[in-house]
Amino acid sequence: MTKKQEYTDDYRDKTLYIPGPTEVREDVLAEMVQPMFGHRMDRMTDLYTTIVEDTKEYLGTDNDVIILTGSGTAFWESSTLNLVDENILVPTCGSFSERHANVAERLGKTVDRLEYEWGQAVKPEDIREALETSDKHYDVVATVMNESSTGVRNPVEAIGDVVNEYPDTYFVVDAVSCLGGDYVDIDAHGIDVIFASSQKAFAMPPGLAICVVSDEAYDREIEKGTASWYGGFQRCLDYYDRKGQTHSTPAIPIMLAYRKQMKRMLEETHEGRAQRHTEMAEYVQAWAAEHFAMFPEEGYESKTVACIENTQGIDVAETIEQVSEEYDMAFSNGYGSQLGEKTFRIGHMGEHTVESITELTDAIEDVADL
Ligand SMILES: Cc1ncc(COP(=O)(O)O)c(C=O)c1O
Structure with missing residues (x-):
């Protein structure tokens, strides 16, 4: 013990x-030391709408953005709950992609792994073959963009182009350890869900997860009928639409740090x-x-x-x-x-x-x- x-x-x-x-810059850390305010105050709407809209602008996406208190792991779980009825295809090429598969298994989904030797990258042609030859319908193909255990950057753009040919299969990308540093054109490659954690390339304190969600993924969750409550796309995004806030009390100090750092990121x-x-x-x-x-x-x-x-x-x-x-x-x-x-x-x-x-x-x- x-x-x-x-x-x-x-x-x-x-x-x-x-x-x-x-590393987090001193001026970003300093933002967190402010008198507390309420998560239903207008000030919170100012803060949350600012960080959401700035993030969309930074990433150059027309998709919706959720900034949730929690870490990236939350979106392994909720994207699976929101999109997968039964089958999910997970190319595994290291520890984090393996964990994504494991999360889906624990949620009772049927997981097909496409196993790569550690150090190797996921290849779009293998995904195509798996989608074409399987007798199953995959609700989701889930790929890690940056496999932190092996230092591999997977070609999620080309994989996205393949998955897009299968209209009822959604493409989920774990970009936890690279979004905010590496470049990805989310919309051009039809990435339905892509998420990251604040403590990695965003250079913010830990405690927030950032997720970009396509309209199709949002609709799919509604059509599916069951979803995560905390990380439900509809719950998070409808609340944002109505009130410009989060559905439950967020980590306000980290959001203050986020605002400061995202302004810097927009400049860069x-x-x-x-x-x-x-x-x-x-x-x-x-x-x-x-x-x-x-x-x-x-x-x-x-x-x-x-x-x-x-x-x-x-x-x-x-x-x-x-x-x-x-x-x-x-x-x-x-x-x-x-x-x-x-x-x-x-x-x-x-x-x-x-x-x-x-x-x-x-x-x-x-x-x-x-
Ligand atoms: C690729 C990848 N995915 C997911 C995670 C989990 O992120 P978190 O610990 O922020 O939930 C990590 C953490 O290092 C990661 O590197």
């Missing part, structure tokens, strides 16, 4: 290079942030090629999380510990027992820059004697 470890007042702050939470633009993330990804890939190797299949490397193969056999746990002790920087080991020491991961997302990432790679070089 886990014993209480008393939280104290004296922790040394670490610069976060983990795949989330990531979706394309601008994607460009900065591409530069960081390219920097880390070149560094990895010099000292180690990238783990993902070539051409499918993530823009926000580098998963680096430990070809030198360094002691990953020890290196992480020393970099933390000597440099106050935190980066991650490989995911789970499968990749624990075989890989390590650098989160280069949110407000990081090539310069700040270089500080980490310099520290790793120093500690691991590269």
Whole structure:
């Protein structure tokens, strides 16, 4: 049984290079320290409509946006409850896509996995084949855009184009660890549902989940007849339409931080942030090629999380510990027992820059004697 470890007042702050939470700017954090106000006050309508409409503008989407108190996991569950009667197809290529499949199973759905070796990307032609050859009707194809455990960026745009050929099959994308950093044209590729968590590439505190929902997905939930209450598309969006607020009490301080950060994101633009993330990804890939190797299949490397193969056999746990002790920087080991020491991961997302990432790679070089 886990014993209480008393939280104290004296922790040394670490610069976060983990795949989330990531660094949050001081002025964004400061927004959270304000006198509380009521979630049914006009001020709340101002706040919520501002962050919803700014998010739509940032993402360049005509679809609806829900900002829900909770984490991205909430939308694994609610998108399944809202859209899937029976069958869901989940290409699994790492731990998070596997968890998406597991969530659907726990909700009693019939899950067909399309299994990829970890490190490989999901291929649109495999999705086409599965949709064409299966004797089942799939209500949903659910794909992770950025598989944080392996550092793979799946081609959700091309997969979306395939799924769109099947009008009664909805396309759900888990973009938890890349939306806000990586670029995706949601509307052009018919992505019905795409969701993320605030603590990743949005560079906000954890506690909010962002979900973009197409009209078709909204209608499908109504036609289906049963849905999630908390994360029901209709409940969230109708409430927004009528009152410009959330159906239940939201994490107001985090929404205040969100407003501030989203203004910054609007200034930088979706394309601008994607460009900065591409530069960081390219920097880390070149560094990895010099000292180690990238783990993902070539051409499918993530823009926000580098998963680096430990070809030198360094002691990953020890290196992480020393970099933390000597440099106050935190980066991650490989995911789970499968990749624990075989890989390590650098989160280069949110407000990081090539310069700040270089500080980490310099520290790793120093500690691991590269
Ligand atoms: C790809 C992916 N999906 C889902 C999740 C779950 O997100 P959260 O912990 O914010 O619910 C994570 C968390 O790291 C993730 O990386």
